[in-house]
Amino acid sequence: MKPLETRTDIEFLVNRFYHKVRADEKIGIFFTEIVKVNWEFHLPKMYNFWETLLFGKAVYKGNPMAVHFPINAKKAMEKEHFNRWLELWTKTVEENFTGKMAKSAVSKAKNIADLMAFKMEIARR
Ligand code: HEM
Secondary structure, eight states: OEEOOSHHHHHHHHHHHHHHHHHOTTTHHIIIIISOOOHHHHHHHHHHHHHHHHHOOTTOOSOHHHHHHHHHHHSOOOHHHHHHHHHHHHHHHHHHEESHHHHHHHHHHHHHHHHHHHHHHHHTO
16 A cells, blocks of 8 residues: 555546446446546546645646536436445545545545535535
8 A cells, every 4th residue: 555646646546436436336327327428538637636636736627516517407416426426435545545645535525525415405406
């Protein structure tokens, strides 16, 4: 186990995470059916997103919250989905990395997932 410290580490982590996500019975459908994700396009965005979030490098340009509203409109993104998302993310981080940055990857994801779950719920009212 090693600390999470490079772009290569992030790429590895994100690849492993989406590998799990795609096969997941609860949330896989969002990525394979609700949105037919173009992985060649999506994965580099996610590498950039996490590099910006963890290492403060301004490589991600986008609005992560906004992207999820149209998905939520097609199929409700419920708390249980976010819980699973977070469970898979935490598992993938902890299986592969240790240290401060790994902890930060988990806690930042939790904060965003909580906020996102709340915003998606409000949008459905
Ligand atoms: C149930 C939970 C979630 C589901 C089902 C979900 C699903 C998706 C899908 C289908 C896309 C679109 C991919 C595309 O357009 O090809 C996407 C994009 C994205 N998601 Fe999520 N997501 C979830 C939670 C999260 C969380 C918690 C975060 C952040 C920690 C996040 C960050 C992102 C980002 C950064 C993008 C790319 C935005 C852009 O295009 O700039 N997602 N997500």
